[in-house]
Amino acid sequence: MSKLNVEQIRKDFPILQRQIEGKQLVYLDNAATSQKPRAVIDSLTGYYEGYNANIHRGIHTLAEEATDAYEAVRETVREFIDADHTHEIIFTRGTTEAINLVAYSWGNANILPGDEIVLTAMEHHSNLIPWQRLATERNAKLVFIPITEDGQLDMKEAQKLISDKTKIVAATQMSNVLGTINPIKELAKLAHEKGAVILVDGAQGVPHVKTSVRDLDVDFLVFSMHKMLGPTGVGVLYGKTELLEAMQPFQSGGHMISSVWRDKATWSELPWKFEAGTSNIADVIASGKAIEYLTALGMDNVRAHEIEITEYALNKLNELGDISIFGPKDATLRGGVVSFNVDAIHAHDIGQICADAAIAIRAGHHCCQPLMRDLNVMGTARASFYIYNTKEEVDLLFEALKEADKVLGHVACR
């Protein structure tokens, strides 16, 4: 049984009181972005009302307070993902920017013509396009680890595909479509055996599964705070010290320098070398509150709650008969992401009928067009759960899907 007190948790999230045309909001779009607890929202106003100042520059009280609060979050993040050093934590605008940073700064220095970049068939566009561009520029090759019928990574193929030619493996920790949790530790081992590095897209994984970069032995881990109770606009890049030290800056300008002359400059040390310009101070500080909130709940409890609700949802939705659910059948192999199609109904129609019942789900290609082609669908509907979701909400989703099936299902001519 879940150790989370969901009823109590729900009280911490003001938006969950929201009514839409007289109906209680049911928020099942957490893989897109999570809702924010009061502590995070208060942190934002607390900063702007109490100690708004630019960091690392001023000598006045506000600047010192803001700098301390900002840098303290680096330590909070370090501890959360079990990294060795705080200077290995770099704040970015989000997962996408963090991947672009690595593809640019690490990629340009390390990828040569003929090299191979190994991805998986289930990557989000954000962990595909930067590598596509790098491969094109460098005349390198993209290689994709395929998925098995039930949506898991084909590790036999992975063993063959990760080779001496591989320079980097970039894989998602958890699929935002299938929910599959990938065997990152094994992938890291395969990569390291061949002298390659591994980047893990933790955008879906880190918010839901206890993640230790030390245990997984990954070289880069990237994730976004807004999917784990934090504000939008903050991402994290974790990188091993020796890799980050060797990399050139991604963006340049203020704050990332050590000494500047008219014709040359030297870079600041880690992590500031990669944080050009004024940082997203307020949102980083609020991100710290989000991590504190999750830590207080306990990530093991978060995971247990999600397994419970996902298992319930898989069973309940299957009662519909007319439904195809993608990804692993076993809830312990997947996160709280359930993608499905009902009969031949277009995902947007399902989304609309759910919206009319004040249920927020996602419908479409989920920024995974190649995977949609593999699954031979135009898109899917997707419900995704978090700490505040209940089985009653799954029941409401089920009722809405029944309605959709009644109104729009059983189309004869297509």
Place this chain on the structure above:
Amino acid sequence: MSLADDLYRETILDHYHNPRNHGVIEHPTAQVEGVNPLCGDELTLYLTVKDGKIEDVKLTAKGCSINTASGSMMSELLLGKSVEEANQIVDLFKRMMLDKKEEVELPDELEDLEALRGVKKYPVRIKCALLPWNTMLEGLDNTLNSSSK
């Protein structure tokens, strides 16, 4: 029941379940692909235009109910019309869907399209309703260009 009655009213459901003029034309005078990159909807429009008149129109669509129903209604209304009339009807329908300031009135013979007026309330779905019509404009344009050569 909390269904969006405006969106899934009977006329739309009828056209969705039984789309008119569904299929292909072997040797059309124009064939145009319409794509909605945001939702991945795709349709192919086939047109046979002779002596400035739409003699045949067929559609194959992979899309949502709004897209399918809108294309079906369009094909029914434009079949047999002159290119000029067709362009006027497309223009009127687009104005009805897009005009935010005033309600654009439709003449009696286009009253079926009233069923789609409700889609206006759902801004993200307007493009679904418009896809067949924009594809039609392109098709009519192509026909004109090819016949004037």
